[in-house]
Amino acid sequence: MTQQPNILFIMTDQQRSDTIGALGNRQIRTPTLDSLVENGIAFSNCYTPSPVCVAARSATITGLPPHLNGCTSNNESPLGLQSIMQVLGAQGYRTHGIAKMHFNPQVDALWGFDSRDISEEGARGPRSRNDFHNYLSRHGFDHVLEPQGLRSEMYYIPQPSQLPAAHHHSTWVADRAIDFLAERDRSQPFFLWASFIKPHPPFEAPTPWNKLYRAADMLPPHRPEGFEDLLAYWNHHQNRYKYRDKGYDQMLFRTMKAMYYACISFIDFSVGRILEALGDDIDNTLIVFTADHGELLGDYGSVGKRSMLNPAAKVPLIVKAPERSLAGRRIDTPVSLLDIFPTFATAASADVPPPSPEGADLLAIASGAVQRDAVFSQLSEGNTGLYMIAERDLKFIYSAADQKEWLFDLRVDPTETVNWAGNPRYAERLSKLRSRLIERFENDGYDSAVENGAWREYDPPAFPDPARDDGLLFQDPPHLPDLLRALGPGYAP
Secondary structure, three states, X not given: OOOOOEEEEEEEOOOOOOOXXXXXXXXXXXXXXXXXXXXXXXXXXXXXXXXXXXXXXXXXXXXXXXHHHOOOOXXXXXXXXXXXXXXXXXXXXXXEEEEOOOXXXXXXXXXXXXXXXXXXXXXOOOOOOOHHHHHHHHOOOOOOOOOOOOOHHHOOOOEEOOOOHHHOHHXXXXXXXXXXXXXXXXXXXXEEEEEOOXXXXXXXXXXXXXXXXXXXXXXXXXXXXXXXXXXXXXXXXXXXXXXXXXXXXXXXXXXXXXXXXXXXXXXXXXXXXXXXXXXXXXXXXXXXXXXXXXXXXXXXXXXXXOOOOHHHHEOOEEEEOOOOOOOOOXXXXXXXXXXXXXXXXXXXXXXXXXXOOOOOOHHHHHHOOOOOOOEEEEEOOXXXXXXXEEOOOEEXXXXXOOOEEEEEEOXXXXXXXXXXXXXXXXXXXXXXXXXXXXXXXXXXXOOOOEEOOEEOOOOOOOOOOOOXXXXXXXXXXXXXXXXXHOXXXXXXX
């Protein structure tokens, strides 16, 4: 057994915070995660630093918030900055990454990993650099061009997997993790990041997992009276390009939820296989389970991420440490994925300060050694910037595109149904949070959001026109035109 703890980091993609049985969802089946909750620390107020894939992961890896690391959306990853993998490697850790890292545009970059099993979501192509795609080819699945589900028009249409459970991507992630654990040098501590692509849409799960939940058993989405007033620019933008702004079909959304839950339960089963493969090493392993951001799943009449409402902005976070004194605790202190960098660095005895004062060791927060009253999140910048500060009981949001503020009192309205920003009884609390968020950007010299102690004013971006079909999403296999032409005269478009 090494003196330094091993570190197992498990991340899912687009998993809401309310999708774990032991944390209050009595419908979903997550026995592995339930066991982690029982034997670890569950943080019930964890927010993503950015509710979109690349930006959330860039902040997690660097420990720097989006406005400082330069990645505020699905733009270029800040690969030149120090990563937690580099810090751990300098401490003697063997570092390995599996599946989705979303390093953009260098999908095969190491960024401090000693090695990677590379796999990103999306269609296969003739020149794809993707270990999972190569695996499928070796096992006779060359015909499956979109192995994580059909996108474009089908992006939010629940669908059965084109792959059997034994060859599904979630299985592949677990298999690669198990292989790493079996083959590693046991004299050296390891950092293993297993990154699942699901439950990111399309919502697809293999047989028989795709029948584990049924639409008729699902509650309809949360659509409070007047919910349209709670939507920001990005909700409308996202609903448009993902084909979900032409009306509301409750049964479709209930079917989406059933398949979304199936994806999570299948991941839960796969995580169980990884934990079993740890064997006795589990007693000397720091395990962290989380997601990059959530999913609206029909709540507020919307889909996707890119929102500061809780279904998209809050994520599950469970920490199981070798030290068991805090096992079983549930912590409602606001935390963020920015806390993961200092948590891992502290566990490895790395003599490096947190990259940002907004990050801290999660175990120190759980023990009360570090006090925290608020966390922050950001999506985009300029005239589409969306900003948030969240305390335990209050959340403030500002959208530059809408030039509008929202204030939620989570103590009396935990499902965020009322915007208290216009209520004079909340004026002082609103002003305090607004000032704190503006001062944060001013202190860091971030003038894309603020100017002269106030929100910077911009001309608003164009909103999607619901009467048109422009702005729709198309993510097809790169050689689709060749495949269509090969259909023959009279069939090819």
